[in-house]
Amino acid sequence: xxxxxxxxxxxxxxxxxxxxGEGGLALKDDAALIVPRPGHDLVVxxxxxxxxxxxxxEDAPASIARKALGVNLSDLAGKGAEPIGFVLxxxxxxxxxxxxxxDFAHGLGEAARDYGCPLLGGDTVRANGxxxxxxxxxxxxxxxxxxxxxxxxxxxxxxxxxxIGDAAxxxxxxxxPAWAEALSKDERGFLADRYLHPQPRLALAPLLxxxxxxxxxxSDGLAGDLAKMMAAGGTTAEVETASVPLSKAARRALAxxxxxxxxxxxxxxxxxxxxxxxxxxxxxxxxxxAAxxxxxTPxxxxxxxxxxxxxxxxxxERRFESGSFSHF
Amino acid sequence: xxxxxxxxxxxxxxxxxxxxGEGGLALKDDAALIVPRPGHDLVVxxxxxxxxxxxxxEDAPASIARKALGVNLSDLAGKGAEPIGFVLxxxxxxxxxxxxxxDFAHGLGEAARDYGCPLLGGDTVRANGxxxxxxxxxxxxxxxxxxxxxxxxxxxxxxxxxxIGDAAxxxxxxxxPAWAEALSKDERGFLADRYLHPQPRLALAPLLxxxxxxxxxxSDGLAGDLAKMMAAGGTTAEVETASVPLSKAARRALAxxxxxxxxxxxxxxxxxxxxxxxxxxxxxxxxxxAAxxxxxTPxxxxxxxxxxxxxxxxxxERRFESGSFSHF
Numbered sequence: 001x002x003x004x005x006x007x008x009x010x011x012x013x014x015x016x017x018x019x020x021g022e023g024g025l026a027l028k029d030d031a032a033l034i035v036p037r038p039g040h041d042l043v044v045x046x047x048x049x050x051x052x053x054x055x056x057x058e059d060a061p062a063s064i065a066r067k068a069l070g071v072n073l074s075d076l077a078g079k080g081a082e083p084i085g086f087v088l089x090x091x092x093x094x095x096x097x098x099x100x101x102x103d104f105a106h107g108l109g110e111a112a113r114d115y116g117c118p119l120l121g122g123d124t125v126r127a128n129g130x131x132x133x134x135x136x137x138x139x140x141x142x143x144x145x146x147x148x149x150x151x152x153x154x155x156x157x158x159x160x161x162x163x164i165g166d167a168a169x170x171x172x173x174x175x176x177p178a179w180a181e182a183l184s185k186d187e188r189g190f191l192a193d194r195y196l197h198p199q200p201r202l203a204l205a206p207l208l209x210x211x212x213x214x215x216x217x218x219s220d221g222l223a224g225d226l227a228k229m230m231a232a233g234g235t236t237a238e239v240e241t242a243s244v245p246l247s248k249a250a251r252r253a254l255a256x257x258x259x260x261x262x263x264x265x266x267x268x269x270x271x272x273x274x275x276x277x278x279x280x281x282x283x284x285x286x287x288x289x290a291a292x293x294x295x296x297t298p299x300x301x302x303x304x305x306x307x308x309x310x311x312x313x314x315x316x317e318r319r320f321e322s323g324s325f326s327h328f
Numbered sequence: 329x330x331x332x333x334x335x336x337x338x339x340x341x342x343x344x345x346x347x348x349g350e351g352g353l354a355l356k357d358d359a360a361l362i363v364p365r366p367g368h369d370l371v372v373x374x375x376x377x378x379x380x381x382x383x384x385x386e387d388a389p390a391s392i393a394r395k396a397l398g399v400n401l402s403d404l405a406g407k408g409a410e411p412i413g414f415v416l417x418x419x420x421x422x423x424x425x426x427x428x429x430x431d432f433a434h435g436l437g438e439a440a441r442d443y444g445c446p447l448l449g450g451d452t453v454r455a456n457g458x459x460x461x462x463x464x465x466x467x468x469x470x471x472x473x474x475x476x477x478x479x480x481x482x483x484x485x486x487x488x489x490x491x492i493g494d495a496a497x498x499x500x501x502x503x504x505p506a507w508a509e510a511l512s513k514d515e516r517g518f519l520a521d522r523y524l525h526p527q528p529r530l531a532l533a534p535l536l537x538x539x540x541x542x543x544x545x546x547s548d549g550l551a552g553d554l555a556k557m558m559a560a561g562g563t564t565a566e567v568e569t570a571s572v573p574l575s576k577a578a579r580r581a582l583a584x585x586x587x588x589x590x591x592x593x594x595x596x597x598x599x600x601x602x603x604x605x606x607x608x609x610x611x612x613x614x615x616x617x618a619a620x621x622x623x624x625t626p627x628x629x630x631x632x633x634x635x636x637x638x639x640x641x642x643x644x645e646r647r648f649e650s651g652s653f654s655h656f
Binding site: 009025028029030031032033034035036038040041042043044045046047048049050051052053054075076078079081087088089090091120121122123125126127128129130132134136138139143146148149150216217228232 | 337353356357358359360361362363364366368369370371372373374375376377378379380381382403404406407409415416417418419448449450451452453454455456457458460462464466467471474476477478544545556560
């Protein structure tokens with residue numbers, strides 16, 4: 001027999017109302033209310049996450065919640081936007097437990113506080129299959145200042161924040177590959193955390209608005225997302241593979257298994273910022289990012305042409321088929 | 329073997345970009361851009377729809393799309409808001425076909441045009457189970473004018489738009505009940521259409537802003553939603569059951585099976601407007617709605633107290649347990 005379940009109203013009041021922001025009207029109305037800041041545009045993004053596609057069944061509920069919000073805020077960061085709030089659509093499988101939901105809501109509330117992006121509303125329904133959720137995040141930029149994906153110009157310097165490939169290795173670690181032996185426990189923990197807990201680079205948003213010609217977040221792998229960004233502007237790019245910033249853990253893994261390079265460059269879930277900066281802004285931007293505690297690393301240049309971006313390593317050249325990674 | 333599938337980028341370009349609105353940036357960027365109208369607040373609502381929970385596997389793809397948008401716009405209408413646009417999260421089961429997606433996108437585009445609510449962005453992922461989608465709709469109201477759920481006052485007149493219970497009968501018709509024999513083919517078609525194709529009462533939004541003390545849309549059944557609205561304001565309500573507006577088809581069904589009354593009053597998917605009007609506004613509002621081609625029918629009054637609303641029929645009184653309908 002199923003244990004008695006709260007109604008949707010009861011569930012919202014118990015788990016989600018306590019973490020709602022002001023515009024959420026305590027989740028007691030049918031919609032959220034947002035008073036836009038004068039002189040600002042709204043930036044809206046949505047991401048869906050599905051169990052066993054975007055996260056693993058054994059992931060902690062709080063981690064799933066944090067990821068759902070984080071991946072959306074990463075999109076806002078890439079557009080130079082600051083968060084206003086978010087709404088959540090949550091489809092719960094039949095065997096959901098109150099413990100799961102309590103942990104999920106608690107983690108969501110913590111992430112919302114950490115990112116300054118309150119819950120404004122939502123819908124909770126029964127799933128027909130596995131846990132599925134989508135977050136729609138709203139952000140704002142001063143009028144006309146959203147950073148676009150397709151505006152890079154030949155000669156611009158391509159930069160990437162943080163380090164690339166950690167999350168892909170963190171996911172691969174779940175299968176206990178041979179190269180894991182080369183890593184310390186801390187390094188394995190670091191990579192696992194990079195997969196579980198994206199760090200949306202919201203601190204870079206003002207810098208991107210002020211200086212970037214084009215930007216986006218890296219969610220589907222550096223190579224593929226760079227190809228998308230270049231295609232959007234009718235340009236291509238030349239990247240020095242050795243310049244792509246790797247964490248110490250990723251470098252250790254790569255040393256143990258050089259074949260990992262492709263995975264680092266094409267694996268998803270980095271949630272770093274990819275941007276094109278005019279040459280004359282690069283130095284200041286790198287310094288400004290460092291002052292925020294974030295690395296911003298030049299890795300190549302925008303070039304004329306419409307071929308796929310090239311990754312150079314000495315005389316060797318690689319082009320990665322875009323669209324090779326697909327959720328279909 | 330699976331047939332080759334387009335990448336998410338290809339799928340978006342082919343099926344969804346053609347129906348995108350201006351703020352969607354041709355779905356070629358990572359977020360939608362909305363320039364808020366000065367002097368207006370934003371109203372945001374999200375609804376998730378799951379196959380076999382909110383629609384049936386055999387429903388036409390265009391109907392599923394129209395319903396997904398319609399149920400959200402019904403929320404906006406209930407808040408007195410006019411639509412700005414929407415974003416879609418779509419989780420497709422493994423066996424999706426291009427025919428399905430083409431029909432879905434076509435239907436979505438038509439609904440978006442009909443409702444003046446363009447597609448602004450989305451995310452398409454692989455489902456782990458059945459088709460699951462969520463729509464987040466954005467609307468606007470003049471500053472401070474969103475119509476709230478919990479602001480009704482004792483003495484206000486409770487009105488409902490259109491007719492109640494048709495969609496619940498339309499859903500029940502799928503099981504070919506005995507009372508279906510009492511209906512003509514046209515009447516059965518009318519009820520089936522009321523289930524499949526919600527009609528968000530957007531035309532009533534200005535009237536609600538100008539005159540309603542409180543409002544919401546009826547999506548989970550009149551009795552339950554009235555209970556929610558009254559609870560939100562710390563009031564109760566007295567309804568004359570005979571005043572609840574029923575379509576000719578619903579009246580025919582009820583005559584054939586009087587036990588259907590509970591289903592009419594508690595069944596979901598009406599997507600009509602429930603509102604509380606000050607007594608002195610009722611006459612003008614009913615006339616104004618009629619001029620828009622919509623019935624607005626007084627059915628009872630707001631009263632002091634915190635009991636569940638009562639439905640009166642002569643000397644008989646009924647109170648419907650709220651929360652009796654739940655997706656859990």
